[in-house]
Amino acid sequence: MKCPFCNHEDTPVLDTRLSEDGHSIRRRRRCGNCDKRFTTYERIELTLPVIVKKNGSRTEFDPAKLRGSLMLALRKRPVSAEAVDMAIQSIQDKLLQSGEREVMSGQIGELVMRELKRLDKIAYIRFASVYKSFEDVAEFQDAIAEVGQERKGAKRRDD
Template sequence: MKCPFCHHDDTQVIDTRVSEEGDTIRRRRRCAHCDKRFTTYERIELSMPVIVKKNGSRTEYDPAKLRGSMMLALRKRPVSAEAVDAAIHHIEEKLLSSGAREVLSGHVGELVMRELKRLDKIAYIRFASVYKSFEDVAEFQDVIAEVGRERKNPSK
């Protein structure tokens, strides 16, 4: 670590402390050249994968966009904010744990559909109708029948 005062490369760690939350390490350092002291912080840096859209363009992952699309599907449905937060957290964990630098938007859509199906069947059908671009009533009927079958056979 370079000294911020004299830019010498040789600095020594005097003291190390972990934050109460456990997500940051604070280090007091001393420059061997000018003897000045300074503090550095270490934090975990996780980066979400870039989202590759259907048209091939790439965009940064936007948690607000994910939340917005889920909230639109869940509009006027009896699902708590905590349940939505947990679903979003679960989706983000899946994206991070994949280790991929890029993820197809279709994969994100499938993760959202899986979470919505678990949270609220009506919201799932709403989201699926837009995500899968339903063209006619028959496609709605197919998804409703699928949800109905799963309700009768909860083993799925």
């Protein structure tokens, strides 16, 4: 590590501690040339994959955009902010675990639909109608029937 004061490359570590939040390591260093002390932090850097849109363009993953989509689908629905945060975290975790450097936007849409189906069936139908570009009432009916059949299956398992 170079000294920020004189750019000397010999800066031995005097003290190493885990930060209060437990997500970084704090290192106290001293320059071997100018004898000044400074602190460095070592943190984990996780990179979410780049999103490849339908038209082939690429963009950085934006959690705020994901939140906006979820909130639009969940508008006026009884779902807590904590549940939305957990859904966003779940989607980000799945993207990180995939290990992919690029992900098609359709994969994110599918992850969002899964989370919405778990959170709120009405929000799921709202999102699916836009995401899948429903063009007539029959497509709405099919999506509603799919959700209805899942509820019936869940009730039978509970009995």
